[in-house]
Amino acid sequence: MSLITFLPESPRFYIYHDREDDAASALKTIYGDEYEDKLDELKESSKNEPDGISYTDMLTPGHDQFHPTVLTVMAQVNQALTGYGAVSVCK
DSSP, X not given: OTTGGGSOOOHHHHHHTTOHHHHXXXXXXXXXXXXXXXXXXXXXXXXXXXXXXXXXXXXXTTSTTHHHHHHHHHHHHHHHHHSHHHHHHHO
């Protein structure tokens, strides 16, 4: 926990908030002198990302995020039913 103050912020976060200089600085800390290619790659990938994912996208069938959301919920239900909770509650 004491080393967390030395970790840089996420370069993706900086690019998302239009702070390219800070993103370049974070990438330089992580990759050294070879950060420029990573910065260009990150800027290009951020242009191709959707603006955001809403709860409607996650909870409405037909959207791209519905299937991963259902899988995650079902995995959590499975863990709840087969883990210690099931043993302690059913006892």
